[in-house]
Amino acid sequence: MMTDADLVRAARGGSDTAFARLVERHQAPVRGFLRRTLGSGWAEADDVAQETFLAAWASLGRLKDPDGVRSWLCGIAWRKAQDRIRSARRSAARDHAWLDEAETPAGISAEDRMAMAAAMAELAPDVRACVALCLADGFSHGEAAGVLGLPLGTVKSHVARGRARLLKALGGSDDA
Template sequence: MSPDGLDEALVADAQAGSTAAFARLVERHQQALRAFLRRTCGDWASADDLAQETFLTAWSEIGRLTSGRSVRAWLCGIGYRKHLSARRSHARDRAREARYEADHGSGGAQADRPMADERLALEGAMAMLPSEQRACVALCLAADFSHAEAAETLGLPLGTVKSHVARGRTRLLQALRGADERG
């Protein structure tokens, strides 16, 4: 049975209430989902939390997954929407904390994590990309999604995804070359 055929059979069983079938879908797609979210978020712990939330939502919405639709793309779409929601929430929290610090004059230090220079440079370059561009790059260049799959997953027009990938690739290369010249 082809991978897509297996997914369709597992989806049908999960839609009929089989938790074992859904568990198999999780096993088959969790690595790709986590990798996408890690690249999109830039924070492994948050990405893992979002992946768990994504699978909880996917279980409750499995009945909405239509036949022939890519399970991986569907899960990444749910994960991306969870990421956007978490990012908005985080921005509100930061704004609230900034107002508090401005009123009370407190500050804090952040702990540094040791990482390879190349990985730091790539993560920094990814973080500088606009959110939609970063998601397109993460899906198409890192997760091997086609442009059409990324467009479906992110709910963007195909041409927009292609533009985001091209511009994102160019910006990443420029940022990484600049890091090499400084290092």
């Protein structure tokens, strides 16, 4: 069986197969580390792991100790995780700033806005897009159908179902 150092040397020589073996050998520990570090679910950790291995492939020539490839990979993963965490914080700060600056229609409390956001998040993505375009952004059903590439009838039913679910989540009725 080839050692990590053997695989690194072969990968540096252009062997995709050798690098693939390194990935197979080290992906579970790197992903496990990222799942524990990010604490945000498997999908995000797996995305960051993929970014880690892409960065490793691009910078394999800079690896000083081929026997220490696992720790090198975890170092890359740590930096990628820090980037992701910083990005999430910036995004949350932008969202918070936008919510603070957004005009709140008279009579809508912060609690109702939060309940609306939570209810929107629970809608299926295509229903949420239809509701956002038609009810929040003022698009006609036809315009939304064109934007989303959905049939007009589908947009109409998504808007109606989405509106009903939002009203229910906010404790209202759908009598309108």
